[in-house]
Amino acid sequence: xxxxxxxxxxxxxxxxxxxxxxxxxxxxxxxxxxxxxxxxxxxxxxxxxxxxxxxxxxxxxxxxxxxxxxxxxxxxxxxxxxxxxxxxxxxxxxxxxxxxxxxxxxxxxxxxxxxxxxxxxxxxxxxxxxxxxxxxxxxxxxxxxxxxxxxxxxxxxxxxxxxxxxxxxxxxxxxxxxxxxxxxxxxxxxxxxxxxxxxxxxxxxxxxxxxxxxxxxxxxxxxxxxxxxxxxxxxxxxxxxxxxxxxxxxxxxxxxxxxxxxxxxxxxxxxxxxxxxxxxxxxxxxxxxxxxxxxxxxxxxxxxxxxxxxxxxxxxxxxxxxxxxxxxxxxxxxxxxxxxxxxxxxxxxxxxxxxxxxxxxxxxxxxxxxxxxxxxxxxxxxxxxxxxxxxxxxxxxxxxxxxxxxxxxxxxxxxxxxxxxxxxxxxxxxxxxxxxxxxxxxxxxxxxxxxxxxxxxxxxxxxxxxxxxxxxxxxxxxxxxxxxxxxxxxxxxxxxxxxxxxxxxxxxxxxxxxxxxxxxxxxxxxxxxxxxxxxxxxxxxxxxxxxxxxxxxxxxxxxxxxxxxxxxxxxxxxxxxxxxxxxxxxxxxxxxxxxxxxxxxxxxxxxxxxxxxxxxxxxxxxxxxxxxxxxxxxxxxxxxxxxxxxxxxxxxxxxxxxxxxxxxxxxxxxxxxxxxxxxxxxxxxxxxxxxxxxxxxxxxxxxxxxxxxxxxxxxxxxxxxxxxxxxx
Amino acid sequence: xxxxxxxxxxxxxxxxxxxxxxxxxxxxxxxxxxxxxxxxxxxxxxxxxxxxxxxxxxxxxxxxxxxxxxxxxxxxxxxxxxxxxxxxxxxxxxxxxxxxxxxxxxxxxxxxxxxxxxxxxxxxxxxxxxxxxxxxxxxxxxxxxxxxxxxxxxxxxxxxxxxx
Ligand code: FES
Ligand code: FES
Numbered sequence: 001x002x003x004x005x006x007x008x009x010x011x012x013x014x015x016x017x018x019x020x021x022x023x024x025x026x027x028x029x030x031x032x033x034x035x036x037x038x039x040x041x042x043x044x045x046x047x048x049x050x051x052x053x054x055x056x057x058x059x060x061x062x063x064x065x066x067x068x069x070x071x072x073x074x075x076x077x078x079x080x081x082x083x084x085x086x087x088x089x090x091x092x093x094x095x096x097x098x099x100x101x102x103x104x105x106x107x108x109x110x111x112x113x114x115x116x117x118x119x120x121x122x123x124x125x126x127x128x129x130x131x132x133x134x135x136x137x138x139x140x141x142x143x144x145x146x147x148x149x150x151x152x153x154x155x156x157x158x159x160x161x162x163x164x165x166x167x168x169x170x171x172x173x174x175x176x177x178x179x180x181x182x183x184x185x186x187x188x189x190x191x192x193x194x195x196x197x198x199x200x201x202x203x204x205x206x207x208x209x210x211x212x213x214x215x216x217x218x219x220x221x222x223x224x225x226x227x228x229x230x231x232x233x234x235x236x237x238x239x240x241x242x243x244x245x246x247x248x249x250x251x252x253x254x255x256x257x258x259x260x261x262x263x264x265x266x267x268x269x270x271x272x273x274x275x276x277x278x279x280x281x282x283x284x285x286x287x288x289x290x291x292x293x294x295x296x297x298x299x300x301x302x303x304x305x306x307x308x309x310x311x312x313x314x315x316x317x318x319x320x321x322x323x324x325x326x327x328x329x330x331x332x333x334x335x336x337x338x339x340x341x342x343x344x345x346x347x348x349x350x351x352x353x354x355x356x357x358x359x360x361x362x363x364x365x366x367x368x369x370x371x372x373x374x375x376x377x378x379x380x381x382x383x384x385x386x387x388x389x390x391x392x393x394x395x396x397x398x399x400x401x402x403x404x405x406x407x408x409x410x411x412x413x414x415x416x417x418x419x420x421x422x423x424x425x426x427x428x429x430x431x432x433x434x435x436x437x438x439x440x441x442x443x444x445x446x447x448x449x450x451x452x453x454x455x456x457x458x459x460x461x462x463x464x465x466x467x468x469x470x471x472x473x474x475x476x477x478x479x480x481x482x483x484x485x486x487x488x489x490x491x492x493x494x495x496x497x498x499x500x501x502x503x504x505x506x507x508x509x510x511x512x513x514x515x516x517x518x519x520x521x522x523x524x525x526x527x528x529x530x531x532x533x534x535x536x537x538x539x540x541x542x543x544x545x546x547x548x549x550x551x552x553x554x555x556x557x558x559x560x561x562x563x564x565x566x567x568x569x570x571x572x573x574x575x576x577x578x579x580x581x582x583x584x585x586x587x588x589x590x591x592x593x594x595x596x597x598x599x600x601x602x603x604x605x606x607x608x609x610x611x612x613x614x615x616x617x618x619x620x621x622x623x624x625x626x627x628x629x630x631x632x633x634x635x636x637x638x639x640x641x642x643x644x645x646x647x648x649x650x651x652x653x654x655x656x657x658x659x660x661x662x663x664x665x666x667x668x669x670x671x672x673x674x675x676x677x678x679x680x681x682x683x684x685x686x687x688x689x690x691x692x693x694x695x696x697x698x699x700x701x702x703x704x705x706x707x708x709x710x711x712x713x714x715x716x717x718x719x720x721x722x723x724x725x726x727x728x
Numbered sequence: 729x730x731x732x733x734x735x736x737x738x739x740x741x742x743x744x745x746x747x748x749x750x751x752x753x754x755x756x757x758x759x760x761x762x763x764x765x766x767x768x769x770x771x772x773x774x775x776x777x778x779x780x781x782x783x784x785x786x787x788x789x790x791x792x793x794x795x796x797x798x799x800x801x802x803x804x805x806x807x808x809x810x811x812x813x814x815x816x817x818x819x820x821x822x823x824x825x826x827x828x829x830x831x832x833x834x835x836x837x838x839x840x841x842x843x844x845x846x847x848x849x850x851x852x853x854x855x856x857x858x859x860x861x862x863x864x865x866x867x868x869x870x871x872x873x874x875x876x877x878x879x880x881x882x883x884x885x886x887x888x889x890x891x892x
Contacts, residue, residue: 092828092865225821226813228829229836231764231804238763246758290754360768360776360830360864409766409830410864441769628824628870635866658773658862666855669868 066139070146072125074103076154080174080189082107082114084143087127088135089119089381090224091411093688094625095135097223101621102140105215106147106208108171109188119380119405121387129382131416131514133587133686136621140684144207152205157191210619210680217680219624224407233407236364236379237438244366244434245274246289247427248296250282251443254306254651255510266298275299276430281423285431289438306651308509316351316455319476323497324504329480331493338470338491342461345470346534350458350526351713352478352696354508354646355451356661357515361409362444365424368434372396374425376403381415389418390425412636413514417449442656449513450646452501454478456526466538468549473527477507479519482693485527486585487549509651516633517693520586521640525714528582528697532573533710541570542581542701554616554679555590559583561677562592562614573705578609580702586690590677591615593634593694595670597702604722606642606703608668613691614675618682630674630691637695638664645715735796737762738806748794752786753777755793756803764804764833768862775861778834778841779803785841804833807840816840816878825874827865835861839875848879 067073075083084103090096096116104111117123119130127139151171158176159166162184170179177185210217227233250262262282264275273295274285282299286292310318339345365378367390374394380386383403391398408415424437439447454477461470468485471492475483479501483494498504501519503512515521535545543563550556568579578599583592596610611634620626643662647654655661696714704710709724734743737760744759756762756779768774770789777789780802807814813821816836826832835858842849842857849857854875855868863871 092826092830094827221821222824222826224829225824225826226817228826228832229804229813229817229820230808231762231833233829234763235766235830237767238757240761240763288750288754288758290750290758358864360774360828360862361766362768407829410828412864438767441771624824628827628867631869632827632866635868636864637866657771658769659771663862663864664866664868665860665862666858666868666872669855669872672869 066127066142067125070149073143073146074107074150076150076188076192078189078192080109080113080187082109084114084116085124086116086118086135086139086143087121087124087384088139089130089383089405089408089411091130091381091408091415093135093629094222094622095130097220098136098621098625099140099143100223101216101220102136102144103147105213106144107151109174111215111220113174119383120402121383121404122402126384129385129416130411131381131413133589133688133690135688136684137588137686140621145204148205148207149201152201153199154188154191156199156201158186161186161191216621217619217623220622221624228407235361235407235409236366236377236405237361237436239366239377239406239436241366241368241434244436245285245287245431246292247283247285247424247435247437248289248292249423249437249443250296250299250301251446252303254303254308255446255653256306256308256651257303260302260304262302263300266300267295270295270298274431276427278426278430281426283423283427285427285435289436293440306509308651310509311649312353312645312647315453319453319455319498319507322507323476324499324507325497327480327496329494329496330484333489333491335470335472335491335493338461341463341469341491343464344462344537345459346462346530346537347457347459348530348533348710349712350456350529352451352454352522352525353714354453354512354648355515355640355644356445356448356646356655357410357412357414357450358444358448358658358661358663359410359412359414362439362441363415363418363420363447364436364438365418365421366434366436367421367424367428369394369425369428373400374402376401376421376425377406378403378418378421378424379408379411379415380405380418380421381408381411381413382418386418386421390421393422393425394429412516413518414448417511417513419447441658445646445655445657445661446653447511449511450508451515451518451521451640452477452479452503452508452512454522456522458526458530460530460534462534462538466540466545466548468534475523475526477501477503478522481518481523482520482584482586483523483527486552486555486583487531487546488551489549509648510653516636517586517689520584520689520693521637521696522714524582524584524693525696525700528584528694529700529710529712532580532697532701532704536573539572541572543570546581546583555583555585558590558614558616558677559592561675562594562612565612565614565673565675566594568594568596573701574708575705578702578706580698580700580705582694582697582701584690584694586693587686589615589617589685589687589690591690591694593691593698595698595702597699597706599703599706599721601707601725604718604720604725606699606716606718606721608638608670608699608702610671610673611698612673612675614677615687615691616677616679616682617687617690618685619680620676620687621684623676626676626687627674629687631672633689633691634672634695635664635669637692638668638670638699640715641696641699642715643717645717731794733793733797735798736800738802739800744793746793749792751789752779752791752793752796752801753788756788756801762803762805766830766833768831768834773860773862774831774834775838775858776831776834778837778861780837780841783841783844785838802837804836807836816843816875819874819878820871823870823874823877825867825870827867831861831863831865831867835863835871839871839878842875843879849875851876
């Protein structure tokens, strides 16, 4: 199918995703001022109805839900163009396009007349942040509802104007028309005419049934494509403000290493350089970023040694020792009973190393402070959290801080944290000028909030019929997402030790956090590797074994869809073929992935030849976008499978750049096939993360099938595979 | 010591007062406000900063500006003409060969250089030429498809930026 083409209209007056250019617009806008900014569009007030889906962001922060007022989500301009507002951020996941499609669909306006403003705290409804594949799942319904209400009001206004009852009217292409004589119509622009209108609807109109959809569900090209292929798309580092200085910050050699002294005299001699110090924040400011970076290397600094004694080797015993807290995630049946039923017990431990987000755009922020107001442009997944944080830091009122996330060059969970923004704000305050902080790749690898190293102990049992009757799963520090098995197991317990992926005091030598499919990508590696091991113990092929232990019909359908596409017949592993399978339910998205690999026994090198993924995401808004996300997950996922690993020692991060942190390159690319399993009756589920979470397991299982070696640690580097083969 | 460095940028003569040792990337992004070219690693590993110097792809993060004196530099901003996308850019849009878009300028410039050398490359040749260009979002498959489309659909009009 040829994708539909839409053009985003970049509105320079409002920086509609074109990013800001720093011209002297209003610094901060309160709610009512927003209405002014939004111009003479539809301004309506609605009766408060039953709540929309509680906002997921409420968990973090202030328990704020999405507003009930459609004005917060959209504006119909005097020209009939529609502008949507979302506190979500476009990180590359394609939410921008999907939201435009949902708005166009529900409001009945042409897709090409929908603009979107995202991630701007001054004009967008509060949002807890862009993570967890939740933009369409949670924000989508709120936007749809708002659009449905706006359409309802337009119909009411048209009813008076056209002298026809509401139920004799319909909407299409930005106009309300009389069903029986379609030439009698009023455009949305006519109806609003730039006037402020206040209407109340006592009942929320229903949203459109899927069968009536003409925009959503159709493969549609990304609307940000043109801006991104011309270099016009603005990222935070592309913001240029008058008088702006670039900062280069003095960094410690290791986490936990405190600054003892700094001799900045040589740096100060660099023409144009200004050295500033605020406690242990020492930085060089300069009108040229590269000159600042050069100058900071001239600072002679002494640091205390880091107290950390951890490294890649001793981290795993350490993780077992520091189990700060214990959560029983699920418990049913009785483990002793399960053990009694079992004729075979399968026990194994699994391990995962620290992994970096390594977004292509390093963390960047620009801060401008003007009196009691501040403006922030930042590569962040959470502009509203940043707004709170910066207001507090600078002692300003929250509404006086305007945070904008222009295009963000990848986040994957790593841009929930924003230490660079705090640095830029502190430096801007001292300098009295706008300051940009853009981390170098080395800083990015040092200050990233890594996917935590984690370890697992699994003890499971099979009865005489090869049914799984026992599952005792202990997860140390990965976080509990996707740690519950999708199989039918009568006696099971899943326990999480430690403080989740965010870590807890004394656990990790550096920051850790959510990493695309957090918790899940290592939980599924452990779980689905272990299921394969059980299939082997049962003497069954991995596909039949899974199907025999599943009753969920939706899951079975997905597994079957993957198997049909894959076409190969699984045999009991190791078959020598190199076929693998892994399945999961990621927060309601069901998927099954199958892979074929070739392993070079001499070098230990794994080449993934083919990956097919069948995914049931519920209703798919933009099939093109969904495919891109799944393909991206598969391709990105090869890295944490095979090479990505942070090397560290005594608080120092030894991985400093892409030479030692190998990301998947073109030569790695397998043949990728995606099957979108049709399930339009289920509300849209998440799509940005699910397909990456099975990659560790599917490749490990395929490697085992190829060479009869069960890799228990991620990443499965060539060296580790060679070593395992030697031990075989 | 600052020096006046002259070169052609997307067909136009430019002159910059700068230390000749500074890397071209920063001169482009800061002094000349051409922010389409991106920083990713500073050491030649990622390709985000790729530009063409006299039709050859170069990593601008590692190329002192003195090295382009008197030469012709083509950046991502120089490809589209009169508001129309270059067919290679259009192919990236049509194939969805971008997500966050941060690697995209470098990908396109490297592909552009490939198509100049080899107007009809195979998929393997495309992959090979782009091996030094990272994409964290995992657009690899579509990038290869985009370059194939561009090479098939157009007789790569080699834009002679000197003549423009
Ligand atoms: S920034 Fe130049 S190659 Fe990475
Ligand atoms: S599109 Fe994001 S790095 Fe390539």
